[in-house]
Amino acid sequence: MTDSEKVREELLTHIATSDAPHEFLRAYQLRALADDIKNIPPEKRAEAGRALNELKKEVAAAVEKRQAELLDRDVEQIDVTAPMDINSDSPSLLPAENGSIHPISREIQTMSDILGRMGFTVFESRELDDQYHMFESLNFPAGHPARDDFDTFMTVQKDKDGEPLIAPAHTSTMQNRILRQLKPQLESGQPIAAASIDRVFRNEDLDPRHEHTFYQCEGIYVDKGIHAGMLVATLKTFLESYYKKSLDVRVNPFYFPFTEPSFEFSMSCPFCDGEGCGVCSHSGWIEILGCGMIHPNVLKMADIDPTVYTGFAWGVGIERLIMMKHGIEDVRYFQSAKLDFLRQF
Numbered sequence: 008m009t010d011s012e013k014v015r016e017e018l019l020t021h022i023a024t025s026d027a028p029h030e031f032l033r034a035y036q037l038r039a040l041a042d043d044i045k046n047i048p049p050e051k052r053a054e055a056g057r058a059l060n061e062l063k064k065e066v067a068a069a070v071e072k073r074q075a076e077l078l079d080r081d082v083e084q085i086d087v088t089a090p091m092d093i094n095s096d097s098p099s100l101l102p103a104e105n106g107s108i109h110p111i112s113r114e115i116q117t118m119s120d121i122l123g124r125m126g127f128t129v130f131e132s133r134e135l136d137d138q139y140h141m142f143e144s145l146n147f148p149a150g151h152p153a154r155d156d157f158d159t160f161m162t163v164q165k166d167k168d169g170e171p172l173i174a175p176a177h178t179s180t181m182q183n184r185i186l187r188q189l190k191p192q193l194e195s196g197q198p199i200a201a202a203s204i205d206r207v208f209r210n211e212d213l214d215p216r217h218e219h220t221f222y223q224c225e226g227i228y229v230d231k232g233i234h235a236g237m238l239v240a241t242l243k244t245f246l247e248s249y250y251k252k253s254l255d256v257r258v259n260p261f262y263f264p265f266t267e268p269s270f271e272f273s274m275s276c277p278f279c280d281g282e283g284c285g286v287c288s289h290s291g292w293i294e295i296l297g298c299g300m301i302h303p304n305v306l307k308m309a310d311i312d313p314t315v316y317t318g319f320a321w322g323v324g325i326e327r328l329i330m331m332k333h334g335i336e337d338v339r340y341f342q343s344a345k346l347d348f349l350r351q352f
């Protein structure tokens with residue numbers, strides 16, 4: 008075996024198990040071989056130089072391969088989810104605490120499951136929208152006084168008509184899109200049954216019953232021959248499934264621009280079963296949501312013929328449903344990051 012072959016075997020063996028392989032790029036054995044070149048006969052020097060260069064390339068490739076192996080090994084050893092004590096001189100692992108799903112997320116999942124079993128397709132809403140979808144398509148023409156009732160947050164961004172984009176104040180902002188998207192289904196003989204659940208925003212004064220950011224669930228159902236009795240039965244079924252008990256329900260006339268007729272929907276108090284308690288102000292009833300038959304103009308805006316099809320719609324605040332279920336007194340707890348509150352769920 009020549010000196011060069013011996014060096015080659017030795018270096019490659021060491022590199023394959025080294026934790027600092029790059030140090031072998033300048034190994035003294037390689038320098039010694041280079042120094043030796045001047046001692047060999049001139050006619051053989053060129054060949055020895057080429058052999059040395061080949062050996063250096065081989066060493067470099069082996070170093071690169073070993074470095075890649077080390078990188079893989081180290082990445083596997085780092086648990087990026089492990090909590091660290093960053094104030095300590097030698098950071099060490101802290102005992103992990105169990106997190107929990109936020110009560111709103113958990114209840115939205117429950118509501119979506121119930122709606123899904125009832126045949127509703129659940130859509131997400133959006134967190135920025137134009138005035139057409141927020142108002143016009145829902146029968147609030149420009150200048151309509153009910154636009155002011157929403158205390159809407161405007162942004163500095165403009166839509167294609169030069170109007171400010173809005174942080175939606177209700178999930179009905181999705182209604183026109185959903186009606187248009189599902190219209191082919193309606194024409195093929197299937198009803199439109201859809202819900203949209205998401206965050207909405209209103210410039211409210213905050214108190215135990217009002218938040219500026221909250222969640223809403225809106226539902227729509229459109230087909231031939233749909234009437235208000237079906238609306239009441241659908242909402243009763245949904246609320247009884249959610250509260251897991253029988254409820255009495257009633258509707259009172261109300262006004263919304265996007266439904267005609269419109270109703271305020273009340274259920275018997277799930278706490279006292281209608282006997283009267285502090286939660287229902289001793290009336291036995293709780294006004295829980297707004298609903299009605301979809302206004303013909305709203306169907307027309309989605310190119311659906313209101314002389315052929317009718318439908319109903321409702322909108323309900325999700326926090327309010329959850330507060331009624333768990334006896335929560337203050338809506339602001341949900342976004343307070345109070346761990347004592349969140350850990351109860």
Ligand SMILES: [Zn+2]
Nearest residue numbers: 276279284287
């Ligand atoms: Zn009660």
